Amino acid sequence: MRKYNVDVVYGLYDDEEKLLHAIRKAKNNHLEIFDVYTPFPVHGMDQALGLSESRLHIAGFVYGALGTLTGFLGMTWIFTRDWPIIFGGKPYWSVPAFIPITFEMTVLFAAWGMTITFYTICGLWPGVENPQVDLRTTDDKFCLAFDTNEVSVSDAKSFFSDSGAEEVNTKSI
Amino acid sequence: MSAGVVAPVRRPLIEGHKTYHQITEDLCSPTEKAPTRAWVIAFIISASVLAFGLFCIVWTIWMGIGSWGANRTIGWAYDITNFVWWIGIGHAGTLISAILLLFRQRWRTGVNRAAEAMTIFAVICAAMFPLIHVGRIWVVFYFFPYPNTRGSLWPNFNSPLLWDVFAISTYFSVSLLFWYTGLVPDFASIRNRATGLRKKIYNGLSFGWTGSAKHWQRWESLSLVLAGLSTPLVLSVHTIVSFDFATSVIPGWHTTIFPPYFVAGAIFSGFAMVQTLMVITRKILKLEEYITLEHIESMNKVILVTGTIVGVAYLTELFIAWYSGYVYEQFAFFNRAMGVYWWSYFGMMTCNVISPQIFWVKKFRRSVLITFIMSIFVNIGMWFERFVIIATTLARDYLPSSWSYYKPTWVEIGIFIGTIGLFFTLYMIFTRVAPVVAIAEVKHILKVGGDQYIGENATHSHSNDLDHSHSKSHSDHGHH
Structure with missing residues (x-):
C-alpha cells in the first residue's frame, strides 16, 4: 500500500451541491484543501477548486502527430528506399493509398499514448493500492479533506458543521 | 451544476426515484450474488456451442480449407460474410459511446457499457474468420510490418x-481502452x-x-x-472493410456508394444486436429502471433511420446499375434479385428495408416484444446483405463456364454458430464480472434524468429555465 504520510480531517456530504458550496466556502476562508473525492465527475468542481485545465489533450495531439509521422514516413521509406515494388503500375510513392494506414496509426498512437499517460500521471496501475480517505466516496458520499498540518482539526470541525457535512472524521493516509 | 438545462419535453431516463x-x-449487486439457475443453463449452452465451434476450427486447420464449400469461382463466401457481419455488429458500441457522447445524448449512459462490451466481443468473433481463412494461422504475424530476416520483406x-x-486492430485496441477506462x-x-480476495482482485x-x-x-x-478519436475511427473501419470490395473490379462490388452504405448498415445491425442483448439483460438482471422504454425507443429510432438509409442505398445501386448502361453491372444486379440466390436478396429486402418501417408507429417502438423480434429480423437481414454481396456476385462471374453454386458445409456452419457461442459466453462472463450499466x-x-426530477412523476418542484435553482432546491434530497 502506498502512503501519503498525511493526517487528514475530512467531512462527508450527501450531495454534490453541498460539496460545491463547501469548496467555495473553504476557498473564501483561505482553508487549504487537501483533496476532494467524489463518486462521479462533478461539473463546476474544477473551477471551484481552482484546478488548472488538464493538458492531457495536448499530449494526445503530440502522440497523434507522432503516429501520423511514423505511419506515413515509415511507408514512404519502405516503398521508396528499402524495397521499392511496383503495384499495379502505380508510383512507388502512392500517397492516396497510404492515407488509411496513416490515419489508423494516428488514432492508435494518440489513444494509447494518452491512456498510458493518464494512468501514469494519476498513479493508477494494476496492483497499486492508493490510500482511500473513506470507502463510501465511490458510493454516495462526497468527501472534502484537509491536511491537519494546514488546517487544525478544531477549525476543520467547525467549518464542516457550518457547511452541512453529515460526518467528520480524521485519518492517517 | 452538473445538470445543465433540461427541456420540458425530456422524459426520465432513470426510473424508480433512485438515490x-x-x-x-442495483448495479453492483449482479456481480456480487451467486449466478442464477437461468444464467448457469444459458452459460453451459453457449459454452457448448463455443466448444463445437472450436472443434470445427481445429477440423478446418487440420483437414484444410477443402472442408469448406468454397470453390474456385466462389473463393470468398461464408467466412467473409460472417466476418463483415460481426464487424458491422461491432460498430454500435463505439457509436453509442463516442458519437452520442459528442452529441451530448444522455440516454447513452444506460446502454453504453454493455454496447461497448458487445463491440469488443463482436470484433473478437469477426477476427476469427480472416485468421482461419489465411490458412497458415501460425504465420499470421507476417501481416504486421516488422523488420524480419526475409529481406526485410514488407x-x-x-x-x-x-x-x-490496421483498421481492425486499431479499432479493437482503442475500443478496449475506451471501455476499460470507463470501467x-x-x-x-x-x-x-x-x-x-475479491477486494484484492477488484483493486487490481x-x-x-x-x-x-x-x-x-x-x-x-x-x-x-x-x-473524438473513436468517432472517425468507427467510420473508417467499415469504410475500409467496404474497400475490400469497392477497390476490386468485380461488377456489383466496384461502386463508390459502398463506404457510406456499409457504415449505415453496420450501425443498423449493431443497434439491432444491442437491442437483442438489452431486452434480455434488463429483464434478467432487473435493470428495467435503468434501461428504460425510453432507451429502447431511442435505439429503435436509430434502427428506423439507418434501415431506411440502407434501403435507399439498395435502390440507388439498382438505379445506377441500370443507368450506367453497362451490361455487366446490369447483369450483376439483375442476378442478385432474380438469380439463383434470389431468396437471400428477398430476405435482405424484407428484413432490412420493409420490416423496420413498422417503427414509424410509436406503440411498436415502445413494445419490448416487437423490439426483440425486430432485432432478430435485422440481424438476419444484415447477414443476408453480406451474403448477397459476396456469394451472389461471385457465383455468376464473367465466364458462364465457371459459374457455380455455393453451399456451406457443416464445418462452416459450425464455425459460425461457434462464434455466436463465443459472443454469448464472453457477454455472460462480462455480466458477472462488471457492472452492465455505467455506475x-x-x-x-x-x-x-431521474424521474423524481423530471417527467410527470417528479416529486420535486421544477423550474423550466436554468436549473441551477432546481439543483439547489433539491440539495436537501440526495440520500436518506
Missing part, C-alpha cells in the same frame, strides 16, 4: 486487406463494497482508483478525446 446509494446497490501497404488489418471507477465501487482491476478531483478531471478529458455515468445524469 445515489440505490444506484450503486506487406503491401497499398492493399485494402492490409488496411483492414475503472466502477470497479472501484465494487472494490469498496468487497472484502478479502480498478488500478487503485480513489475518485480524486484531479483524476476525475483528467478522466473526463481522456474520455472526451478518446470519443458513475448514471449517477452523473441522475439530477437531469
Whole structure:
C-alpha cells in the first residue's frame, strides 16, 4: 500500500451541491484543501477548486502527430528506399493509398499514448493500492479533506458543521 | 451544476426515484450474488456451442480449407460474410459511446457499457474468420510490418486487406481502452463494497482508483478525446472493410456508394444486436429502471433511420446499375434479385428495408416484444446483405463456364454458430464480472434524468429555465 504520510480531517456530504458550496466556502476562508473525492465527475468542481485545465489533450495531439509521422514516413521509406515494388503500375510513392494506414496509426498512437499517460500521471496501475480517505466516496458520499498540518482539526470541525457535512472524521493516509 | 438545462419535453431516463446509494446497490449487486439457475443453463449452452465451434476450427486447420464449400469461382463466401457481419455488429458500441457522447445524448449512459462490451466481443468473433481463412494461422504475424530476416520483406501497404488489418486492430485496441477506462471507477465501487480476495482482485482491476478531483478531471478529458478519436475511427473501419470490395473490379462490388452504405448498415445491425442483448439483460438482471422504454425507443429510432438509409442505398445501386448502361453491372444486379440466390436478396429486402418501417408507429417502438423480434429480423437481414454481396456476385462471374453454386458445409456452419457461442459466453462472463450499466455515468445524469426530477412523476418542484435553482432546491434530497 502506498502512503501519503498525511493526517487528514475530512467531512462527508450527501450531495454534490453541498460539496460545491463547501469548496467555495473553504476557498473564501483561505482553508487549504487537501483533496476532494467524489463518486462521479462533478461539473463546476474544477473551477471551484481552482484546478488548472488538464493538458492531457495536448499530449494526445503530440502522440497523434507522432503516429501520423511514423505511419506515413515509415511507408514512404519502405516503398521508396528499402524495397521499392511496383503495384499495379502505380508510383512507388502512392500517397492516396497510404492515407488509411496513416490515419489508423494516428488514432492508435494518440489513444494509447494518452491512456498510458493518464494512468501514469494519476498513479493508477494494476496492483497499486492508493490510500482511500473513506470507502463510501465511490458510493454516495462526497468527501472534502484537509491536511491537519494546514488546517487544525478544531477549525476543520467547525467549518464542516457550518457547511452541512453529515460526518467528520480524521485519518492517517 | 452538473445538470445543465433540461427541456420540458425530456422524459426520465432513470426510473424508480433512485438515490445515489440505490444506484450503486442495483448495479453492483449482479456481480456480487451467486449466478442464477437461468444464467448457469444459458452459460453451459453457449459454452457448448463455443466448444463445437472450436472443434470445427481445429477440423478446418487440420483437414484444410477443402472442408469448406468454397470453390474456385466462389473463393470468398461464408467466412467473409460472417466476418463483415460481426464487424458491422461491432460498430454500435463505439457509436453509442463516442458519437452520442459528442452529441451530448444522455440516454447513452444506460446502454453504453454493455454496447461497448458487445463491440469488443463482436470484433473478437469477426477476427476469427480472416485468421482461419489465411490458412497458415501460425504465420499470421507476417501481416504486421516488422523488420524480419526475409529481406526485410514488407506487406503491401497499398492493399485494402492490409488496411483492414490496421483498421481492425486499431479499432479493437482503442475500443478496449475506451471501455476499460470507463470501467475503472466502477470497479472501484465494487472494490469498496468487497472484502478479502475479491477486494484484492477488484483493486487490481480498478488500478487503485480513489475518485480524486484531479483524476476525475483528467478522466473526463481522456474520455472526451478518446470519443473524438473513436468517432472517425468507427467510420473508417467499415469504410475500409467496404474497400475490400469497392477497390476490386468485380461488377456489383466496384461502386463508390459502398463506404457510406456499409457504415449505415453496420450501425443498423449493431443497434439491432444491442437491442437483442438489452431486452434480455434488463429483464434478467432487473435493470428495467435503468434501461428504460425510453432507451429502447431511442435505439429503435436509430434502427428506423439507418434501415431506411440502407434501403435507399439498395435502390440507388439498382438505379445506377441500370443507368450506367453497362451490361455487366446490369447483369450483376439483375442476378442478385432474380438469380439463383434470389431468396437471400428477398430476405435482405424484407428484413432490412420493409420490416423496420413498422417503427414509424410509436406503440411498436415502445413494445419490448416487437423490439426483440425486430432485432432478430435485422440481424438476419444484415447477414443476408453480406451474403448477397459476396456469394451472389461471385457465383455468376464473367465466364458462364465457371459459374457455380455455393453451399456451406457443416464445418462452416459450425464455425459460425461457434462464434455466436463465443459472443454469448464472453457477454455472460462480462455480466458477472462488471457492472452492465455505467455506475458513475448514471449517477452523473441522475439530477437531469431521474424521474423524481423530471417527467410527470417528479416529486420535486421544477423550474423550466436554468436549473441551477432546481439543483439547489433539491440539495436537501440526495440520500436518506
